[in-house]
Amino acid sequence: MSDPSGEKTGHSPLRPSVRSVRTGASPISEMMTRALSEPDLISLAAGFVDYETLPVAEVREAMDALLAEAGSARAALQYGTTRGLPALRERLVAHIAKLDGFDPGERGYAADRMVVGTGSQQLLYLLCEVLLDPGDIVILGHPSYFVFMDALRSAGVTCRTVPLDDEGLRVDALATLFDELCSSGQGERVKLLYTVSYFQNPTGLSLSASRRRALVNLVQRAGLPAQPVIVEDAAYRELRYDGDDVPSVRSLDTTGDRVVYLGTFSKPFAPGMKLGYGLFGRELAGRVEQLKGAHDFGSSNLVQHLAHRVLEMGLYGKHVAQLRESYRRRRDATVAALEREMPDGVRWVHPAGGLYVWLTLPESVETGPTSTLFETSVSKGMLYVPGEFCFPEDPAVATPHHYIRLSFGVGSIDRIVEGVTRLGEAVRACL
Amino acid sequence: MSDPSGEKTGHSPLRPSVRSVRTGASPISEMMTRALSEPDLISLAAGFVDYETLPVAEVREAMDALLAEAGSARAALQYGTTRGLPALRERLVAHIAKLDGFDPGERGYAADRMVVGTGSQQLLYLLCEVLLDPGDIVILGHPSYFVFMDALRSAGVTCRTVPLDDEGLRVDALATLFDELCSSGQGERVKLLYTVSYFQNPTGLSLSASRRRALVNLVQRAGLPAQPVIVEDAAYRELRYDGDDVPSVRSLDTTGDRVVYLGTFSKPFAPGMKLGYGLFGRELAGRVEQLKGAHDFGSSNLVQHLAHRVLEMGLYGKHVAQLRESYRRRRDATVAALEREMPDGVRWVHPAGGLYVWLTLPESVETGPTSTLFETSVSKGMLYVPGEFCFPEDPAVATPHHYIRLSFGVGSIDRIVEGVTRLGEAVRACL
Numbered sequence: 068m069s070d071p072s073g074e075k076t077g078h079s080p081l082r083p084s085v086r087s088v089r090t091g092a093s094p095i096s097e098m099m100t101r102a103l104s105e106p107d108l109i110s111l112a113a114g115f116v117d118y119e120t121l122p123v124a125e126v127r128e129a130m131d132a133l134l135a136e137a138g139s140a141r142a143a144l145q146y147g148t149t150r151g152l153p154a155l156r157e158r159l160v161a162h163i164a165k166l167d168g169f170d171p172g173e174r175g176y177a178a179d180r181m182v183v184g185t186g187s188q189q190l191l192y193l194l195c196e197v198l199l200d201p202g203d204i205v206i207l208g209h210p211s212y213f214v215f216m217d218a219l220r221s222a223g224v225t226c227r228t229v230p231l232d233d234e235g236l237r238v239d240a241l242a243t244l245f246d247e248l249c250s251s252g253q254g255e256r257v258k259l260l261y262t263v264s265y266f267q268n269p270t271g272l273s274l275s276a277s278r279r280r281a282l283v284n285l286v287q288r289a290g291l292p293a294q295p296v297i298v299e300d301a302a303y304r305e306l307r308y309d310g311d312d313v314p315s316v317r318s319l320d321t322t323g324d325r326v327v328y329l330g331t332f333s334k335p336f337a338p339g340m341k342l343g344y345g346l347f348g349r350e351l352a353g354r355v356e357q358l359k360g361a362h363d364f365g366s367s368n369l370v371q372h373l374a375h376r377v378l379e380m381g382l383y384g385k386h387v388a389q390l391r392e393s394y395r396r397r398r399d400a401t402v403a404a405l406e407r408e409m410p411d412g413v414r415w416v417h418p419a420g421g422l423y424v425w426l427t428l429p430e431s432v433e434t435g436p437t438s439t440l441f442e443t444s445v446s447k448g449m450l451y452v453p454g455e456f457c458f459p460e461d462p463a464v465a466t467p468h469h470y471i472r473l474s475f476g477v478g479s480i481d482r483i484v485e486g487v488t489r490l491g492e493a494v495r496a497c498l
Numbered sequence: 499m500s501d502p503s504g505e506k507t508g509h510s511p512l513r514p515s516v517r518s519v520r521t522g523a524s525p526i527s528e529m530m531t532r533a534l535s536e537p538d539l540i541s542l543a544a545g546f547v548d549y550e551t552l553p554v555a556e557v558r559e560a561m562d563a564l565l566a567e568a569g570s571a572r573a574a575l576q577y578g579t580t581r582g583l584p585a586l587r588e589r590l591v592a593h594i595a596k597l598d599g600f601d602p603g604e605r606g607y608a609a610d611r612m613v614v615g616t617g618s619q620q621l622l623y624l625l626c627e628v629l630l631d632p633g634d635i636v637i638l639g640h641p642s643y644f645v646f647m648d649a650l651r652s653a654g655v656t657c658r659t660v661p662l663d664d665e666g667l668r669v670d671a672l673a674t675l676f677d678e679l680c681s682s683g684q685g686e687r688v689k690l691l692y693t694v695s696y697f698q699n700p701t702g703l704s705l706s707a708s709r710r711r712a713l714v715n716l717v718q719r720a721g722l723p724a725q726p727v728i729v730e731d732a733a734y735r736e737l738r739y740d741g742d743d744v745p746s747v748r749s750l751d752t753t754g755d756r757v758v759y760l761g762t763f764s765k766p767f768a769p770g771m772k773l774g775y776g777l778f779g780r781e782l783a784g785r786v787e788q789l790k791g792a793h794d795f796g797s798s799n800l801v802q803h804l805a806h807r808v809l810e811m812g813l814y815g816k817h818v819a820q821l822r823e824s825y826r827r828r829r830d831a832t833v834a835a836l837e838r839e840m841p842d843g844v845r846w847v848h849p850a851g852g853l854y855v856w857l858t859l860p861e862s863v864e865t866g867p868t869s870t871l872f873e874t875s876v877s878k879g880m881l882y883v884p885g886e887f888c889f890p891e892d893p894a895v896a897t898p899h900h901y902i903r904l905s906f907g908v909g910s911i912d913r914i915v916e917g918v919t920r921l922g923e924a925v926r927a928c929l
Contacts, residue, residue, distance in 0.1 A: 079724040079725045080724075081727075081779070081781045081782060081785075082629070082689060082724055083628055083629065083785055084627060084628060084629055084630055084631045085631050086627055086628075086631075086789075087627065087628040087629070087785050087788070087789060090785075090788050090789050090792055091788065092788055093788070093791050093792075096580075096791065113577075115576060115577055116576070116577075118572050118576060121571070121572045121575040121576060122575065123565065123568055123571040123572060123575065126565060126571070126575060126800075127565045127571070130561055130565065134554065134557060134558045134561065137554055140552070140554040140557070140558070141549050141552045141554060143770050144552040144553065144554065144557060144768040144769070144770035144771070145546060145547070145549060145552060145768075145769055145770055146544075146546055146547075146764070146769040146770065147770065149527075184794075185616050185793075185794045185797060185798065186794050186795075188793070188794050188795060189793060189794040192792060192793045192794070196515060196517055196518065197514055197515060197517075197518040198513070198514065198515055198518075199515055200515045200516050200517075214791075214792075214795060217791055217792040218792045218793075220792070221789065221792045258513060293510040293511075293513055294510045296512075324512075333577070337575040337576075337800070338575070338576055338577040338799070339574050339575040339576050339577065339578065339798065339799035339800040339803075340575070340798060340800055341794070341796065341797060341798040341799065341800075342798075348512070350512045351512060354512075354514055354518050354521075357518070357521050357522065357523055357524070358517075358518060358521050358652065360524050360527065360645075360648055361521060361524075361623060361645075361648040361649045361651070361652045362616075362619070362620060362623045362649075362793075363615075363616045363617050363619050363620040363623070363772070364617075364619060364645060365772065366616060366772060366798075367616065367770065367771060367772040367773075367797075367798050367801050368769070368770035368772060369557075369768070369770040369771050369772070369801065369804075370798050370800065370801060372770075
C-alpha cells in the first residue's frame with residue numbers, strides 16, 4: 068500500500084504480549100461454535116441454565132421496586148464502588164454465614180472481606196493475577212472446571228492434579244503430591260488449590276464432610292514452605308436435590324484467611340446478571356480490590372442494586388426452591404434415560420445436585436472432538452462435551468479420552484431424553 | 499496458635515504476585531476516601547455525573563419493554579457471549595459510523611470488530627494485557643486520565659509523555675519523542691499511544707482536526723521498528739457544548755487496524771450500567787475477546803439487552819440532548835464563578851465539552867494532597883483533585899505541582915458555585 072506522498076504506509080503486524088500468546092483460544096469454545104452451527108442439534112453440552120425457569124417475574128418485581136422511587140433508581144444508575152455495594156455485601160455474607168451455621172462477624176464472615184465481581188469467573192481471574200507468577204503451581208482436581216483452565220493458561224502456571232473419588236478430591240493423593248513437590252524443591256511455587264466443593268463441574272461429585280476437614284488440616288500442616296490459598300468454588304451449592312447441605316470448607320477455616328469462598332447468581336438465579344461474589348482473607352480482599360480498581364473499578368452498580376432487592380424481597384430464596392424442584396426432575400429423567408439407553412460398559416455418577424452427569428465409557432471408546440463417537444453423535448443431532456476438555460494439562464498425568472460430560476440444564480425433558488437416546492445409539496455404534 | 503495435636507498451625511503470610519505488588523493502591527482513591535470522610539464537604543473532585551439528570555424514566559421505559567415479554571426477558575437473563583450481544587454491537591457500530599460520516603461496513607466499522615466490556619476501563623485493561631509486557635513503553639498526554647495509569651502500573655510498563663496545547667496532544671513533540679526512542683534503541687518497545695481525543699480528562703482540551711490527521715500520518719510513518727496501536731478514548735465525545743462534532747481519529751484510519759476507538763455509556767447515559775465498547779482492528783478484536791473469555795466470558799447480558807433497548811427506542815439520543823443542555827449550564831456557571839472568584843495569576847481552560855475545568859496556579863502555589871492549599875480548601879469544606887495525580891510518571895519529565903482539576907458533573911449549580919468561591923478564598927490565602 069502507498070499514499071500520494073510515495074512513502075510507505077503499510078501496516079506492521081500486531082505484536083501481542085506474552086500473556087496474549089499463551090492465552091490463545093479456548094479449545095472448547097471453538098468446538099462449541101463449530102458444533103452449534105449444525106441445525107436441529109440437541110445440545111447437552113453447554114452449562115447454560117433452563118430458559119423456562121429463568122426468574123422473569125422475580126426480576127420484574129425487584130426492578131420495579133428499584134426504579135419506582137427516584138432516589139433508589141438514581142443510586143443504582145450512578146457509579147458504585149470497586150469492592151461492591153455495601154448493603155449487598157452485608158446480605159451475601161449473612162447468607163453464606165447462615166448456610167454454614169454461623170453469625171455474621173464470626174470467623175471472618177464480614178462484608179469488608181467480600182468483593183463483588185462480574186461473575187465468579189472474574190474473581191477467579193483476579194485471584195490468579197493477585198497470587199500467581201508464571202511458573203507457579205496450581206493444584207486442582209482431575210478433572211476440573213474448564214473455564215478456570217483458561218485463566219490458568221493466561222497466567223502461565225503449571226497445573227498439578229489430584230484424582231477424585233466418591234468423596235471428591237482425594238486428600239491422600241494430595242498429601243502425596245505435596246510431599247513430592249517439597250522433596251523436589253517446588254514446594255514454594257505452590258500458591259493455590261482450587262476445588263468445586265459441591266456437585267463439581269464436570270463430575271457432580273462433592274467433597275465429603277470428613278474430606279473437608281482433612282483438606283484444611285493437611286494444607287495448614289503439609290510442611291510446604293508456605294501454605295497455598297484454598298479456593299472453594301461453591302457455584303452449585305444451592306442446587307442440591309438429595310440430602311442436607313454440608314458446611315463449606317471455608318467454615319472450617321477458623322481464621323478466614325486460608326480459604327476463599329466464591330459464590331454466584333448465575334446458577335441459582337440468573338446468569339444474565341453476571342454477578343459473583345468472593346469472601347476472602349483480609350489482606351487478599353484488599354489486593355483483589357486494588358487490582359479490580361485497575362480492571363474496571365467496580366462491576367455494574369445497577370445489577371448489584373437489583374441483586375440486593377432480589378435478596379431483600381425474598382425472591383432469591385423462593386426462586387432457588389423452585390429451581391431445585393425443576394432440576395431434580397430433569398436430573399431424574401436424565402439418569403432414567405441413561406439407565407434405559409446406555410449399553411453395558413458405560414458407567415456414570417448419579418449426581419445429588421448441580422447440572423451435570425459424568426459418563427465413563429470403555430477405555431477403547433474415545434470421545435474427543437475428532438473421534439468416531441463425537442462425529443456419530445453430531446450426525447445424529449446430539450452434542451456433548453468431550454471429557455478430555457475437563458482435564459488440566461498436568462505434566463505428570465496422562466489425559467484420558469473416554470469420558471463425557473452431559474448437562475441437563477437446558478431444554479425440555481423430552482429433548483434431554485431424546486438427546487440421551489441418540490447418544491446411546493451412537494455409543495452402541497462405536498462399541 | 500496451636501491445636502490439640504500440638505502441631506503448629508500458624509498461618510503463613512500471603513505471597514502476592516509481582517503484578518499485585520506493583521499494582522499497589524491507587525493514590526487518588528486513598529486521597530478521596532480520606533477527604534470524603536469529612537462531613538459537609540463540597541466535592542468538585544470525583545468525575546461522577548449529575549444525580550438529577552440520571553435517566554430514571556428512560557431506564558424504566560426500556561426495562562419495562564425488555565421484561566414485559568417472556569421471550570426477550572429470558573434472553574436477557576440467560577448467558578450471553580464473550581464478545582457481546584450482536585444486536586447491540588450492530589447498533590453501536592452504526593452509531594459511531596454515523597457520527598464519523600460513514601456507513602457501517604466502510605473502513606472496518608463492523609460489528610465483528612467490536613467487543614463490549616464492563617465499562618471502557620475493562621477494555622483499556624484488556625488492551626494492556628493483550629499488547630504490553632513489562633518494560634514496554636506507552637505514550638500518553640502530560641497530563642492524562644488517571645485511572646488508566648492504574649492499569650499501566652499493573653502492567654509494569656514505562657510511561658513516556660507528550661505535552662498538550664490548545665489543539666490537544668502536540669504531535670511535533672510526539673515526533674521528537676519517537677526520534678529519541680528510536681535513536682536510543684527503544685523504538686520496538688513502543689506498543690501503545692493513548693489519547694482522550696474529545697474534551698480530555700483532565701484538561702478539557704480536544705485534539706484538533708489537523709492534529710488528528712497529523713497523528714495518524716506520523717504514527718504510520720514515524721520510522722519506528724513497528725507501529726504502536728493508537729487508542730482513542732472518546733468517553734466525552736457526545737458531551738459537547740460549543741461547536742460541531744469532529745470526526746474521530748479512528749475515522750482517519752483507512753484500514754481500521756491502527757486505531758482503537760473506545761466508547762462508554764457512563765458519561766452520556768448512566769455510569770451504573772457499567773457498559774463500554776471498543777472498535778478494534780481485526781486481529782486485536784480476536785485477542786481481546788480471547789482474554790476476556792478468561793476474565794469473565796462476557797459482561798452482564800441483562801445490561802447489554804437494556805442498552806440495546808435504550809438505543810433502539812431512541813432514549814439514548816433524547817437523553818444525551820438533555821444532558822448537553824444541563825451540563826452546558828453547569829459549565830457556564832463554573833467558568834463564571836472562576837472569573838469572579840479567582841485572583842490574578844490563576845488561569846484555566848474554557849472547556850467546549852466534557853466535565854472538567856483545568857486550573858493553572860502560579861508555580862509557587864502547590865496543590866498536592868499535603869499542600870497548604872489542599873488543607874485550606876478541605877478546612878473550608880471544598881475538595882478538588884490535585885493536578886499532580888494526573889501526570890504519568892515519565893522518567894524524563896518532572897511532575898508539576900501547581901494544577902487543579904475541577905469537575906462540574908455533580909451537585910447543584912449553587913453548590914458548585916459555592917465550591918468555587920471557597921476555593922477562591924483558599925487560593926487567596928495561599929498567595
